[in-house]
Amino acid sequence: MPIPVRRTRFMTWRSLATAAVAALMAAFLVPVAAHGAPRESAPVYSYENAIRESVWVDTGLDGDSDGxxxxxxxxxxxxxxxxxxxxxxxxxxxxxxxxxxxxxxxxxxxxxxxxxxxxxxxxxxxxxxxxxxxxxxxxxxxxxxxxxxxxxxxxxxxxxxxxxxxxxxxxxxxxxxxxxxxxxxxxxxxxxxxxxxxxxxxxxxxxxxxxxxxxxxxxxxxxxxxxxxxxxxxxxxxxxxxxxxxxxxxxxxxxxxxxxxxxxxxxxxxxxxxxxxxxxxxxxxxxxxxxxxxxxxxxxxxxxxxxxxxxxxxxxxxxxxxxxxxxxxxxxxxxxxxxxxxxxxxxxxxxxxxxxxxxxxxxxxxxxxxxxxxxxxxxxxxxxxxAVWPPRTTRATILRPGAGALPGVGTLGLRGASGTETFTDDPKLSETDWAANVDRPTPDKAGFTTGPLTHDLRISGSSRVTVTATPTTSTAHLSAVLVDLGPDTIRDYAGSGEGIATLADRTCWGASTAGDSSCYQVTEAARTDVDYTVLSRGWADLGDYASDHGVPLTPGTAYTITLDLAATDHVVPKGHRLALIVAGTDKDLIDPPSSTPTLALDLARTSARVPLVGGADAFSRAIAGSTAAPAAAVLDGVRDPRSALRVPGENPLIP
The missing domain is CATH 3.40.50.1820 (Alpha/Beta hydrolase fold, catalytic domain)
Known part of the structure; x- marks a missing residue:
């Protein structure tokens, strides 16, 4: 528990030593049958009188080449x-x-x-x-x-x-x-x-x-x-x-x-x-x-x-x-x-x-x-x-984009559609600009959304988006983001504190000395109200479509590449919508390419592999009228850990 700073006292060596002896006597003289093995280490040793020393360890390397x-x-x-x-x-x-x-x-x-x-x-x-x-x-x-x-x-x-x-x-x-x-x-x-x-x-x-x-x-x-x-x-x-x-x-x-x-x-x-x-x-x-x-x-x-x-x-x-x-x-x-x-x-x-x-x-x-x-x-x-993460019922589910009534404003579901969507890279815009305009036909992105969810939908783990795109120039960068469309109050991660605000009060965690205080400024959540939340994102240079070494693109040629989206655990609540947005440069998060390409997105060969708790069945329940597709394999992250990693015959230290 925290110690309010106004109550902090520097215990003397004598009082700490007395406390240490009393604790040790209690630990070792009380019959084990009465209390069993210890379950928590206690602060019974002096911090003020601790040994402080410095050692220099030989690394076996000569990185600075001084012999x-x-x-x-x-x-x-x-x-x-x-x-x-x-x-x-x-x-x-x-x-x-x-x-x-x-x-x-x-x-x-x-x-x-x-x-x-x-x-x-x-x-x-x-x-x-x-x-x-x-x-x-x-x-x-x-x-x-x-x-x-x-x-x-x-x-x-x-x-x-x-x-x-x-x-x-x-x-x-x-x-x-x-x-x-x-x-x-x-x-x-x-x-x-x-x-x-x-x-x-x-x-x-x-x-x-x-x-x-x-x-x-x-x-x-x-x-x-x-x-x-x-x-x-x-x-x-x-x-x-x-x-x-x-x-x-x-x-x-x-x-x-x-x-x-x-x-x-x-x-x-x-x-x-x-x-x-x-x-x-x-x-x-x-x-x-x-x-x-x-x-x-x-x-x-x-x-x-x-x-x-x-x-x-x-x-x-x-x-x-x-x-x-x-x-x-x-x-x-x-x-x-x-x-x-x-x-x-x-x-x-x-x-x-x-x-x-x-x-x-x-x-x-x-x-x-x-x-x-x-x-x-x-x-x-x-x-x-x-209990485990991701949950055991998590399945990688393929979601596919479909064309909508307006250019660049499409659908997202288990069944895709043919056709193309076209967008032009605009390095002045970011994922938040795209999300704010996902329902509007803007030239800088292609957005695909579900209808309002009838049940909560949980995404847990890492997603991948496979894109087939035809560029007009020899260089192109791609971004893909998943967005929860709906109002919420979240931590203000984009603010200066990245989700926290630092206050003037302090609490103390452990013992202090004159030269090393254990007391730190209190923080609290910095909150902001939003209309949408970008929950996962990924990027790629289209020139890396075939390997981990980029090559110049041939304008007018279609290329397929898979973007690895960041791991997350997010619940899109009932009434909200899930969106996939594909665009070019994500301002402040990736650097732009050397050219300004327009890209034609082949919808039939574009998809998102999303780790959904409950898999395709959960998506079908959450989206009225969807038809479930076959479930994929369980994700790697849910495998059980092996038994505790202990060396046979060793006894735990009990200080």
């Missing part, structure tokens, strides 16, 4: 009482490039240090909350950032090895040193090696990448708004999503040392990520989805369904790959953009994360593994659950 193996800085906070007792503790770890350049969390916190170089402030609440509960918290500076050697390679070998080497060191398989350049070694004899990685955005991406190595000792990862394949951060089937590449991102977080030494790595990032959107070996190295079979850690995934920074294709394909290989998993999906759950569902998040780490790292049988797999935000601060 020395790169060492990454590892800042550690751990309970002093357990160290004195010789008892080993598990580790919660956040490996980040942002600890000095940009900060973490809603308040952009950075690491701070004392005169001896020991960490004083760790960003976020993880150390304040979990160290008193018997965990160590470890903050790793990725190679090339803050106090680490090496170069930032944006999700590549150096990034991942920066963190993996620390997991290896925690498990006695890598070398650590007490200084950045010295020879005095440091060993992690204080930990049992059981590690959980957590982090948002780039940090969570590193957690995904390390999990995909299958490194021993990594028990769980909690990726928040994280990337699963770096290509899908920068491109969508050849269509560029940003006007910059990984070289810019590397330069943004580089330490001064890295800026001086890493020109060669920067050049590789430029050369390996051509603006054509072609797949290269650089992207293969940064694709963690292909290695999902190696994942042994459990995964607690969190993502905003309106995240237009790390777009939700990243979590959808990762989730499906994890499901295919039976990885133990859990998921939260919010209505926000690129926002941490600490800032959209704070109390529930801290409680759930606490129980998740207790279960995965301490081995407590607290029942979290028997709770629903998914929590989904339906309306601001209104959440539902699913």
């Amino acid at each position: 020395r193996s790169d060492r990454v800085a590892v800042d550690i906070v751990r309970p002093r009482e357990l160290a004195r007792q010789g008892r080993k503790v598990p580790v919660i770890m956040d490996a980040s490039p942002y600890y000095s350049c940009c900060g973490r969390g809603n308040e952009s916190q950075v690491k701070t240090y004392d005169a001896n170089g020991h960490v004083v402030q760790m960003p976020l609440f993880y150390d304040n909350y979990f160290v008193p509960r018997g965990y160590a918290f470890v903050g790793v500076d990725l190679a090339g950032t803050n106090r680490s050697d090496g170069c930032v390679d944006v999700g590549g070998r150096s990034d991942i090895q920066s963190a993996k080497a620390v997991v290896d060191w925690l498990n006695g398989r890598a070398r650590g040193y007490t200084t950045r350049t010295g020879a005095a070694t440091a060993r992690a004899g204080w930990t049992n090696g059981r590690t959980g990685m957590i982090g948002k955005s780039w940090d969570g991406t590193i957690a995904n990448g390390v999990a995909a190595t299958g490194v021993k000792g990594l028990r769980t990862v909690v990726p928040i708004s994280a990337i699963s394949s770096w290509y899908d951060y920068y491109f969508a089937k050849g269509a560029p999503l940003y006007d910059s590449g990984p070289d810019w991102l590397s330069g943004y977080v580089d330490s001064p040392d890295a800026q001086a030494k890493c020109a060669a790595v920067q050049r590789k990032l430029v050369d390996g990520a051509p603006r054509t959107g072609d797949w290269t070996s650089l992207w293969t190295e940064r694709d963690y989805v292909k290695d999902a079979a190696k994942v042994k850690a459990s995964v607690f995934l969190v993502h905003g369904m309106q995240d237009l920074n790390v777009r939700t294709k990243n979590f959808g394909q990762w989730w499906d790959a994890l499901a295919k290989h039976g990885v133990e998993r859990k998921i939260w999906l919010s209505q926000t953009g690129h926002v941490d759950p600490f800032d959209f569902r704070r109390a529930a998040w801290v409680d759930t994360l606490h129980r998740w780490f207790d279960h995965e790292l301490l081995g407590y049988d607290n029942g979290i593994d028997h709770e629903p797999m998914a929590d989904i935000e339906r309306h601001p601060d209104q959440w539902t659950t699913s």
Whole structure:
């Protein structure tokens, strides 16, 4: 539970020590038969007097080509009482490039240090909350950032090895040193090696990448708004999503040392990520989805369904790959953009994360593994659950467009029609412009809608839209969006807070010191009233129709391409309509092509593969007069996780 800031008190070492002894006596002297095994770790250890130390771990790489193996800085906070007792503790770890350049969390916190170089402030609440509960918290500076050697390679070998080497060191398989350049070694004899990685955005991406190595000792990862394949951060089937590449991102977080030494790595990032959107070996190295079979850690995934920074294709394909290989998993999906759950569902998040780490790292049988797999935000601060995700009755259902009475205004159903619809790319317009005018014949899009639904219709998972189009120029970009047409109140994901508003009041989550407060500004849902909601979107360069290398188009020739739409979980309510819109450049979300094409859409060879709960039968019930088509196979994402990933014979640590 949160601690109101006005009630916060800094407990003395003596009072904390007394509380710790009392708790330990209670834990170990009361007969087990009376109370059974513990179900929750308690804050019985001193945060103020915790051990704070720094270690530099050898990565085995020389990314900056200075003739020395790169060492990454590892800042550690751990309970002093357990160290004195010789008892080993598990580790919660956040490996980040942002600890000095940009900060973490809603308040952009950075690491701070004392005169001896020991960490004083760790960003976020993880150390304040979990160290008193018997965990160590470890903050790793990725190679090339803050106090680490090496170069930032944006999700590549150096990034991942920066963190993996620390997991290896925690498990006695890598070398650590007490200084950045010295020879005095440091060993992690204080930990049992059981590690959980957590982090948002780039940090969570590193957690995904390390999990995909299958490194021993990594028990769980909690990726928040994280990337699963770096290509899908920068491109969508050849269509560029940003006007910059990984070289810019590397330069943004580089330490001064890295800026001086890493020109060669920067050049590789430029050369390996051509603006054509072609797949290269650089992207293969940064694709963690292909290695999902190696994942042994459990995964607690969190993502905003309106995240237009790390777009939700990243979590959808990762989730499906994890499901295919039976990885133990859990998921939260919010209505926000690129926002941490600490800032959209704070109390529930801290409680759930606490129980998740207790279960995965301490081995407590607290029942979290028997709770629903998914929590989904339906309306601001209104959440539902699913036993598995997507639900077991979800089926990929083919919806087809049909021509309407007006040009560019057609129908959407189970049975399609022949004919064509024509539109001209207009880079000044976006998906919201198209949705606002879906019932009007405008020259910039082709829209297809159902009639008003007679029952709710739930879309759960990843969609695909296959388009056959004939361009008038040698280049063309395509967008496809699914839209819920009807009034609603949603989180204002397009606003500056991406669905949250930050208030002046603070609540506290864990213990504080003079240099590291556990108190954070309160947030609330930022709401907006809408007439429609874009619920899923995807893009492509038509020149990538045949492969992952784009080619010039021949004007007047028809091409077929499939667009991968972002994963989501959305209920289109009774009385609303579902729309599919196909258009050109989606302003601010993809870059325009070099020409301004007009495209003729072949309706007979255009369709949407949509994951509907209940499949075609559910669509038929929701649309009066529809005839059900044969149901497709169950989606990958609903496969059961394999049994708990525990090493036989190991006993859970009970601090």
